[in-house]
Amino acid sequence: MLNAYNGKTDIVFWFFSENEISYDYRDARQQRNIVIEQFAGQGWRTAELLEKVQQADLSYFDKFCQIRMPSWTKGRVALVGAAGYCASPAAGMGASLAMSGAAAVAEALATHDGDFEAAFQAYNHTLRPFIGEIQANALTMLSDYFVPKTEEAIRIRNIQGIPF
Numbered sequence: 001m002l003n004a005y006n007g008k009t010d011i012v013f014w015f016f017s018e019n020e021i022s023y024d025y026r027d028a029r030q031q032r033n034i035v036i037e038q039f040a041g042q043g044w045r046t047a048e049l050l051e052k053v054q055q056a057d058l059s060y061f062d063k064f065c066q067i068r069m070p071s072w073t074k075g076r077v078a079l080v081g082a083a084g085y086c087a088s089p090a091a092g093m094g095a096s097l098a099m100s101g102a103a104a105v106a107e108a109l110a111t112h113d114g115d116f117e118a119a120f121q122a123y124n125h126t127l128r129p130f131i132g133e134i135q136a137n138a139l140t141m142l143s144d145y146f147v148p149k150t151e152e153a154i155r156i157r158n159i160q161g162i163p164f
């Protein structure tokens with residue numbers, strides 16, 4: 001995928017793997033090689049784009065994953081944002097979730113006049129439906145838009161674009 005913001009184009013490659021891929025998360029060269037091996041020999045502008053990947057001094061390689069916890073609080077500690085409920089880059093909402101979470105904790109503490117146990121209970125309860133919805137949407141986004149499984153689904157995705 002070519003993704004343009006403010007006149008600068010990013011190159012994005014996604015792929016689906018049935019198995020965990022073992023890699024060194026500090027070794028950017030190894031990560032770039034995994035992408036290059038995965039896409040070598042594909043059509044379109046892939047060869048040209050992979051050359052750019054090889055030269056890139058900044059790249060990001062990770063698996064899509066989510067954090068799901070039965071409770072975001074323990075004792076006097078509350079998690080907000082990615083630590084508690086990362087929805088993955090497929091959500092396109094990570095910064096918003098972090099800010100919404102921080103605001104929800106602050107609001108609950110204010111409402112419960114500093115009674116942190118009641119406030120944390122409210123935080124766990126009120127924000128959870130919103131987080132659940134965003135995480136579920138991210139999974140749909142991933143399967144339908146990022147790594148569609150059929151040629152037809154890819155064709156439709158390419159016509160519709162990615163909705164964020």
Ligand SMILES: Cc1cc2nc3c(=O)[nH]c(=O)nc-3n(C[C@H](O)[C@H](O)[C@H](O)COP(=O)(O)OP(=O)(O)OC[C@H]3O[C@@H](n4cnc5c(N)ncnc54)[C@H](O)[C@@H]3O)c2cc1C
Pocket residue numbers: 060080081082083089092093094095096098
């Ligand atoms: C490549 C990429 C693109 C993204 N694009 C978008 C986007 O377009 N829109 C969007 O909304 N979101 C995007 N996100 C997601 C977004 O960046 C995160 O969801 C957001 O930063 C989460 O905020 P956070 O404060 O919860 O966690 P973080 O931003 O991860 O902050 C956690 C902080 O804790 C620090 N830390 C960790 N361990 C310790 C420790 N033991 N002691 C002290 N400090 C520690 C870390 O260094 C870090 O500074 C993107 C993420 C990535 C990786």
